[in-house]
Amino acid sequence: MKIKDFETSYKPTWCPGCGNFGIWIALKNALVELGLKPEQVLMVHGIGCSSNGANFTRAYSWHSLHGRPVPTAVGAKLANKDLTVIALSGDGDAYGEGMSHFIHAIRGNANITYITHDNKMYSLTTGQASPTSNKGFKTKSTPDGLIEKAANPMSLALAAGGTFVARSFSGNAVHLKDTIKAAITHKGFSLVDAFQPCVTFNKLNTFKWYFDRLYNINEQEGYNAQDVEQAYKASLVWGNKIPYGIFYQKARDTYGSNLPQLKGTALIKRKVQVRNIDQLTKEFA
Amino acid sequence: MKTKNNLSWKIAGEAGFGIKSAGMMFGKIFMRTGYEIFDYTEYPSLVRGGHNVFQLMVDVRPVNSVTKNVDVLVALNQNTITENLSDLCKDGVLVYDSDVIKVSAPKLKQNHVHGIGIPLSTIAKDAGGELMRNVVAIGATLALVGQSLTVANKVIRETFKHKGVKVVNNNIKALKAGFEYVKQNYKEDFICELPNLDKKDNILISANESLALGALAGGLNFYVAYPMTPSSSILHYLAKVAQKTGTVVKHAEDEIAVVNMALGAAHAGARAMVGTSGGGLALMSEALGLVSLTETPLVMVNVQRAGPATGIPTWTEQGDLQFMLHAAPGDFPRMVIAPGDAQEAFDLGAEALNLAETYQLPVIILSDKLIAEGNTTVKRFKTNKVKINRGKLLTQAQLNKMKKYLRYKVTEDGVSPRSLPGMKKGLFIANSDEHNEYGFSWESSENRIKQVDKRNRKLETFAKVMPDPLVYGNPKAKKTVVFWGSNKGAILDSYVQLPENIKKKIRVMQLQYLWPFPKKFVSRILQGSKDVLLVENNSNSQLGNLIAQETGIQIKKKLLKYDGRPFYREEIISALKKF
16 A cells, blocks of 8 residues: 555645644554555544545545544444544544543543544634643633643543553654554554644644654653553653653553454444344243 | 222332332233233332332233223332322222331221231231332232232242342242231122133333344344433343343443444444433434434434423423424434334334434434333234345445445435445545535535435435324224324223224324324325324424424314323323213
């Protein structure tokens, strides 16, 4: 497979310089390097700038409702475990409308990958504060500055029992591609929160802002990504320096692997036939 | 000793007294003896305390409704005398726990009922525990209606087997003690006898469990739900048999997750269903339009309870019909069907999955608390009439032969061939935006009209083969009773009790398929009627409004009930006699 195989005839509708391009390129490269074919991949998109990628990315795609890609992805994976299921959304989608799904899906550890295109604001709706916007951030919906503290996807994912918790940056295509590959390969719910500057509406969290702050946590001496305490401490670091990389990765049973009825052939590949219920009616006799 | 062909029995007391379990055992005993059963529970939404009532209808002929008046009332606490003594019919028998209940002879006389005081608590304690007073009461009632203990002993053994030998033996002792107490102390003429019947191949089951079994028979392999009374027993039952049946049953975090998870599974190719009550469907309605726009097959069960908001959550009502017809923003096709009893719930549970896959849209099954939680005897379900129809689902071989595959291809019947993720040459976008034939977001006027019309055509296609409404009674009669859903039991059970001269003047029409609306059939029946009576469990005649909207015919005579109670047979009989 080539990069082109994962592109449709539709051209991206993102603004020139948009951070989403970096994620898109990294994702396509990751899929090619993993040797996946478009028909083996189900991409479940949310609603927002990033999710308009449903039209540009060639695969089986589901363009869901705002906030809802995660449960849809979990359902599809349980029904057909042979599919590579990737949920994609923005930060509003993931941590606003979809926050509860995010937490519960992590608890269940279904074997899907979730790539959040985190630009720290709502952009398709022309610029309002999002759950990951910094406190004090002035936007159309918060002209006097955002009162709430920013949600912390890394800490939240760890607290919910995340088994693959990573942060990357669309300005570092190689790191992002490698992180996505590791996420897809990981057995369980894998989160890649990808920082991506909105060049049109977010004048604070720019490419430069990230380049000035980000450092690779996995290159830190002594950092052990299997140690949840270290991961949690690292997840709280935010300021002049911001860590990125795989904060935490550990094996745990997936939701599907805990269902004996899903052993063997994928559920939807079994023949659907009239089920014999003679044994079942006995308890009512 | 007089012989009776039916018995209406009620047991009441506090939640936690084992009211329902006693009723279930009692029902099973009579079913095993060849009787037909219908049961009905009234309980508040709490676990301990409150007033719980279980009513059991025992009959030699099929029964699917309750009467207001009962033959035997078993009172386990004083409150039952206050709340339910007036439920006894003339010459009815009150069996009460004389250890804890005081009831004066004049009061019994004033109510024209007989009282049998039994120290239920003491007898139960002697047998091994006070909690067994419900079993003592079963023994006492069996003696009152001239039954033996043979079947009862067996049912008790089965019921308590999982609790160990000691519990089984104590309960057998309690049963016998109650039975003997009546035999020794009461020889009055109010004691009756129910005739001996031949055993039947019946089961005692609720419409919730029937629906679940029907869906299982019909190839269900993915069920998602969030607990909500009175739909929860579908979830409980399917979860219990999930491993045995190879079904994924998921209790998701909320109803929004429920419907989206089921959609993901259905999109991948599962035969998927969700279940809830009205409030849960309110949350799911966000995704209802998405089901229809992406043309994903999904069965959605709404077991109605009495709303709005929390309402009276453990009571029955038919208040969601208009909601189901209109839920979710936008203009899109859906189907709405309503079973009238457990057998119909089984049949429609299987068929709904076929409809969803054949027409690739949401199929809503509208049930309600009365039948969903009430158990009834039905002939043991057979699957010989169940068929699997997956509609235009493509195989890989079919896809390979296609020059160009388009998931949302505009077709004459409105249904487009469907590939599944994972198939080669079948790529598409299931898009919540309006889309072209591939699935790309596309907002042109021409495309919009083509796709909207295509989706709407699916209902026109179905309308041509849709089953007609059911007509009972004299098909040529000029007086027509119209209903939907669980009122079937009360109406048909009442109908057979009417004098022949009234019966022959009445026909009864049941609307099982409510949307698309069977316009021609209903118009013909109503136009051919001199008088029409509408019976509904809601305050604003939601079916009546639908009929008016679709046929222009306003039904003036209405029998509406919205106090959370089902129609009692007495009410229907009285209305039909005046009709």
